[in-house]
């Protein structure tokens with residue numbers, strides 16, 4: 001668990017800029033090159049005008065500035081393109097890298113954690129929030145860096161001509177970022193409100209979409225349409241407020257920049273009129289010098305004005321960083337605390353496991369979710385884990401899956417290894433996991449089965465059919481238009497909840513791991529599907545160690561022993577008949593479980 005305080009969003013965004021790699025340097029080089037070409041361009045224009053107007057020089061003597069002019073013009077165009085392109089690629093590289101991290105962190109937290117998250121919120125983190133970083137890295141951050149370099153280069157070019165003009169630039173320049181910062185403070189609040197409202201709308205919309213059949217049946221779809229209208233109206237109003245402020249801030253920026261340029265022009269004009277006689281190092285101001293400075297002055301303020309244009313990208317990225325940071329910077333409870341003393345652990349054929357005074361705590365929680373839990377499961381034994389909601393059942397499974405490390409106690413295999421001495425990835429080779437919602441990957445039935453096979457095992461159609469036999473899926477698979485090679489799930493043949501559950505079990509057969517972990521494998525199935533799944537579990541448990549969370553009586557009957565958890569502690573660990581003894585300390589709990597199973601069969 002990390003004890004470091006979370007960085008601020010701005011710090012986090014800065015720290016992640018290095019993910020853009022060489023594109024950051026390309027942006028800086030292109031912008032600096034463009035500024036140097038601008039100096040050349042200003043020099044060429046001022047020279048041409050001065051020599052034609054004052055010295056009446058023939059055109060033939062102006063070859064150099066006349067060549068430099070179009071070259072500088074085209075060069076600046078090319079460098080502007082390069083800068084934009086590098087900005088986009090920099091943003092893309094950073095987004096890709098952050099997105100990979102987000103997905104890795106979600107993976108590290110395990111399937112039980114993901115199931116508890118709101119799918120809209122997870123999707124929003126993976127896509128929308130990461131995408132919101134694009135404009136910050138592509139536009140705002142490069143612009144921020146250029147605000148430091150371009151005005152400085154221009155200032156250095158103006159200073160030898162007139163220190164007074166350089167002073168005007170130096171004093172008026174900071175007015176623009178100052179004004180921006182003042183507006184930015186107000187904008188941040190509005191942006192935060194707008195983002196919260198947008199997230200609320202996306203969650204609300206997804207929930208309504210999911211519940212649409214139920215709402216239609218209850219005749220409530222009309223009411224929901226009104227609610228969606230109200231939520232989107234809230235988003236519209238917030239958007240308009242942010243836009244109003246954005247327009248106001250850009251007008252204010254233009255105003256300050258125009259006033260500053262006018263100030264410089266006034267100084268130059270009065271110097272020409274002889275009213276001012278200072279600030280030119282005693283040399284006076286030539287037409288060349290005045291023109292040179294006037295051409296450069298808008299460019300002095302331009303980076304600061306552009307920064308104002310991109311200011312909303314900063315607010316957007318900081319709000320996104322606030323959502324992403326907890327996931328990316330807090331160590332997941334699953335952090336691999338392995339001391340990895342065992343290299344290339346060979347998965348054993350059978351596996352017994354002992355938990356010795358194990359306590360697990362979620363980050364930031366006062367009380368542990370598992371508290372001094374000790375029990376031992378023999379190789380080949382089937383254990384059912386029961387307990388009221390919040391008892392720690394899922395936490396136990398998450399810990400056994402290797403997605404959470406105990407803060408105290410040890411988990412030891414009967415072959416002698418300690419779990420924290422194994423690499424999590426190696427330990428997970430010894431496991432099969434079947435949850436309530438088995439994810440179907442986009443692809444064929446065969447694709448969906450073979451993902452369970454270890455990497456070194458070749459595709460073997462007979463093995464797939466064998467697994468389908470054991471889960472009573474052969475008939476269904478035979479009826480599919482292209483059999484095993486039929487696309488299933490999204491965009492393919494529909495798969496019922498029961499079939500998806502059996503595909504999960506077929507994967508467990510194919511994986512052939514010695515330890516099988518099941519999370520409510522029969523929850524929300526009809527009786528027929530439940531019978532089929534129970535049969536498959538009975539076959540699966542032969543020769544394997546099975547630990548399953550369940551409240552179904554039929555599955556409790558299949559278990560050798562039952563582990564009853566309460567408030568993170570082991571309350572009892574015995575056979576069903578022993579626990580069900582009348583007057584026994586757990587008789588009431590078991591009776592309640594019986595009633596629960598027989599009536600609704602839903603997990604607590």
Ligand SMILES: Nc1ncnc2c1ncn2[C@@H]1O[C@H](COP(=O)(O)OP(=O)(O)OP(=O)(O)O)[C@@H](O)[C@H]1O
Nearest residue numbers: 362365369387388389390391392393394395396604
């Ligand atoms: N991600 C989490 N962060 C903080 N606390 C958590 C988290 N997940 C679970 N908890 C807490 O840990 C304790 C054990 O939760 P757990 O999910 O293991 O219980 P459970 O027996 O599986 O409950 P249920 O049957 O309702 O799923 C509870 O007090 C719960 O609030």
